[in-house]
Each structure stands twice: as structure tokens, then as C-alpha cells.
Amino acid sequence: MASSGAGATGDKYTCAEDGFGDCPCHTAEATRPPTIPKELKSLKVTIEPGSAKYFCTCGESKSFPFCDGSHRAYNAANGTSFVPTKVEVAEGEEPKDVWACQCGHSKKRPFCDGSHKKVKAVGAAGAGTA
């Protein structure tokens, strides 16, 4: 599913370097950015042995970057097939740290690739606040 350019998903953020045209927010097929971007930084999540975390790929979760089940209603309304990305650590393994994307610009969503360093918040007057 492709998004449709400025305003569709980038109403709070824009790329400081690339602009909307090349921004993964507007080109990624497998994930949608959060409809309400939270932070211009990643979130470190530790997954303990014998447990799993589910990361949102549909962008609709109220608990972003974690899945809250909102993809089901979004899929039904839009004919899409988003599912969360599961990260699991088996019993007996070491805890695993992952860094979740919260800005929506990562090319590796739902994981951070450092792209938040290239984007800036856009204020009401369009002024960047990176």
C-alpha cells in the first residue's frame, strides 16, 4: 500500500534532507507511519526470555510503537493485510534489546534506523524545530 504524499502521513514531520518525495513515510509498502507521530527518537524495548512483543506496522495503534489490535479494523475498512511484527525471546535465551521507530521515517520500521536524526518537527507556521 502506498501513501499519497504530503499530508497523508507527514502532517507533523518532514525530512530535513530529502523532502517528502523520497521519505520512506510516503514510499514504504510494508508499514505505515504512526498517524500521530510520537517522538523524534527511538524507544529501547527489552524483551525478556519467554516473552514476546508485538510492534505496530499499520500506524493506527493508540499504543504506538506497540500493536493494540487496531490493524484489524483498519484492514477491514481499507482492504489491507497489516499484521504486527513479533519479536520473541525463547526461554533460556538472553534478554534482547530492540529500538523501535517512533518517528515513522525509518526504512526498517517498526525498528529504528537512525532516520529520526534527519527529520525535523514542523510547527504551525512551518518552522522546523529539529
Ligand code: FES
Ligand atoms: S495496531 Fe498496528 S499492527 Fe496492530
